[in-house]
Amino acid sequence: MSKxxxxxxxxxxxxxxxxxxxxxxxxxxxxxxVLAIGSVMCLAAGAMRL
Incomplete structure (x- = not known):
């Protein structure tokens, strides 16, 4: 897993x-x-980088 x-x-x-x-x-x-959208985007980006 990358940093x-x-x-x-x-x-x-x-x-x-x-x-x-x-x-x-x-x-x-x-x-x-707005906070929920940011959370989902961060989680999705993190999952795609795995």
């Missing part, structure tokens, strides 16, 4: 945790949506 793949997967999981946290805090849906 970039690990970094992208870590960032994607970190952002996913942020999505869950923001959802529980009842923050605006637009903020949660």
């Amino acid at each position: 970039s793949a690990v970094a992208l997967l870590f960032v994607g999981l970190f952002l996913a945790g942020g999505v869950i946290s923001f959802w529980k805090q009842k923050l605006p849906k637009g903020v949660i949506l």
